[in-house]
Amino acid sequence: xxxxxxxxxxxxxxxxxxxxxxxxxxxxxxxxxxxxxxxxxxxxxxxxxxxxxxxxxxxxxxxxxxxxxxxxxxxxxxxxxxx
Numbered sequence: 001x002x003x004x005x006x007x008x009x010x011x012x013x014x015x016x017x018x019x020x021x022x023x024x025x026x027x028x029x030x031x032x033x034x035x036x037x038x039x040x041x042x043x044x045x046x047x048x049x050x051x052x053x054x055x056x057x058x059x060x061x062x063x064x065x066x067x068x069x070x071x072x073x074x075x076x077x078x079x080x081x082x083x
Contacts, residue, residue, distance in 0.1 A: 009058055016054040020047040 027043020030036045 013054060013058065016050055020050050023047050023050065 023043050023046050027039045027041075027046075030039035030043075
């Protein structure tokens with residue numbers, strides 16, 4: 001999948017969403033049938049952690065690249081500056 005990063009991102013993001021749905025379904029089932037009402041809230045928190053972690057993990061390389069490019073532009077401007 002090295003040549004197709006958009007497919008990898010799509011599959012990874014959709015997999016995280018499906019796992020989040022399974023966690024939500026489990027939390028609602030436990031809250032309703034086992035009278036464990038706190039499980040619904042816990043499932044929501046876990047879902048948020050899964051989706052938030054996925055977003056951070058997918059965004060990190062892009063943010064890193066932006067900062068590296070910005071730094072190289074600063075170095076380029078400093079070396080080509082005329083006094």
